Amino acid sequence: MSDPVLLVVGAGPGVGASVARRFGREGYDVALLARSPQRLAALGEGLQAEGVTTGWSAVDITDSAALTAAVERFGRHAGHLDVLHFNPSTFRQADPLALSAEQLLDDVRLGVAPLLTVLQAARPFLRPGARLVATGSMAADQPWHEAASLGVQKAALRNLVRSVDATLRDEGVRAVCVTVNGTLERGTALDPDRVGDAIFDAARQPEDAWRVEVAFPAGSGRESLRP
Numbered sequence: 001m002s003d004p005v006l007l008v009v010g011a012g013p014g015v016g017a018s019v020a021r022r023f024g025r026e027g028y029d030v031a032l033l034a035r036s037p038q039r040l041a042a043l044g045e046g047l048q049a050e051g052v053t054t055g056w057s058a059v060d061i062t063d064s065a066a067l068t069a070a071v072e073r074f075g076r077h078a079g080h081l082d083v084l085h086f087n088p089s090t091f092r093q094a095d096p097l098a099l100s101a102e103q104l105l106d107d108v109r110l111g112v113a114p115l116l117t118v119l120q121a122a123r124p125f126l127r128p129g130a131r132l133v134a135t136g137s138m139a140a141d142q143p144w145h146e147a148a149s150l151g152v153q154k155a156a157l158r159n160l161v162r163s164v165d166a167t168l169r170d171e172g173v174r175a176v177c178v179t180v181n182g183t184l185e186r187g188t189a190l191d192p193d194r195v196g197d198a199i200f201d202a203a204r205q206p207e208d209a210w211r212v213e214v215a216f217p218a219g220s221g222r223e224s225l226r227p
Contacts, residue, residue: 002029002078002079002080003027003028003029003053004027004028004029004080004082004083005028005029005030005031005074005078005080005081005082005083006019006020006023006024006028006029006030006031006082006083006085007031007033007071007074007081007083007084007085007118007122008020008030008031008032008033008085008087009033009034009061009084009085009086009087009088009114009115009118010033010034010061010086010087010088010089011032011033011034011040011043011056011087012034012039012043012087013039013042013043014184014192015087015135015184015192015195015196015199016032016034016043016085016087017043017046017047017192018192018193018195018196019085019087019195019196019199019200020032020043020047020052020054021047021050021052021193021196022193022196022197022199022200023083023200024047024050024051024052024053024054025052026200028052028082028083029052029053029054029055029078030047030052030053030054030055031054031055031056031057031074031078031081032044032054032055032056032057033056033057033059033061033067033070033071034056034058034059034061035058035059035060035061036058037058040056040057040058041056043056044056055074055077057070057073057074061088061110061114061117062109062110062113062114064114064117067114067117067118067121068117068120068121071117071118071121071122072121075121075122075124075125076125078125079125080125080126080127080130081122081125081126081130082126082127082129082130082131083130083131083132083133083203084118084119084122084126084130084131084132084133085133085134085135085199086114086115086118086132086133086134086135086157087134087135088110088111088114089110089111089135089137089150089153089154089157090107090110090111090149090150090153091147091150092107092147092149092150093146093147094146094147094148094149095145095146095148096145096148099148099149103149104148104149104152107149107150107152107153108149108152108153108156111150111153111154111156111157112153112156112157112160115134115157115160115161115164116160119132119164126168126173127172128171128172128173129172129173130172130173131173131174131175131176131203132161132164132165132173132174132175132176133175133176133177133178133199133202133203134157134158134161134175134176134177134178135177135178135180135195135199136154136157136158136161136177136178136179136180136213137150137154137179137180138179138180138181138182139151139153139154139155140154140155140157140158140179141155143155157177158177158179158213161175161176161177161212161213162175162177162212162213165210165212169210172207174205174207174210175212176202176203176205176210176211176212176213176214177212177213177214178195178198178199178202178213178214178215178216179213179214179215179216180195180216181215181216181217182217189217190217194216194217195216198214198216198217198218201214202214
């Protein structure tokens with residue numbers, strides 16, 4: 001049987017890289033999707049140098065057709081996708097008096113809507129036991145008014161993850177949002193590598209004790225009741 005496959009959407013040098021390394025150490029093959037060819041190649045080659053089987057594809061994740069094609073290529077290549085990690089968001093410093101409706105929609109098109117594209121493209125390759133994990137943020141509950149669109153993205157993402165879980169749980173596919181309560185910084189309790197560990201643990205939750213939202217650090221924020 002082939003190795004399990006992790007697909008990281010919005011892969012970058014922070015949380016995306018840490019998640020890829022964490023799953024790679026556990027024997028997962030890793031597929032990376034992001035917009036920048038140079039950053040993707042650097043991350044992919046670094047993972048390969050560490051012994052992680054890695055492939056990547058540069059794609060604008062707001063382009064639904066291109067994103068669908070990229071996810072399907074990885075799915076067909078392996079025959080299955082086992083963990084989907086949805087990581088993108090965009091930061092725009094604009095309060096509600098400065099933020100335009102079109103800017104807000106543009107930010108949601110990047111930070112939320114591609115989750116639907118990824119899920120629908122990946123669905124034929126998701127076996128019972130497959131997992132979707134999204135990187136959430138305290139901004140969903142405690143938005144900074146000067147970056148109003150980020151809170152909207154993260155609140156909408158958490159809501160959508162809950163709907164995904166409710167839709168697929170009877171088929172053995174579960175979804176979870178890991179809510180990061182604080183600012184990421186290397187060498188601290190909010191080191192991206194620690195977030196990577198939390199995302200790995202969230203994907204490995206027992207089926208009979210599944211939570212659709214997990215706070216990181218543990219106990220630092222709201223904990224959802226099981227559905």
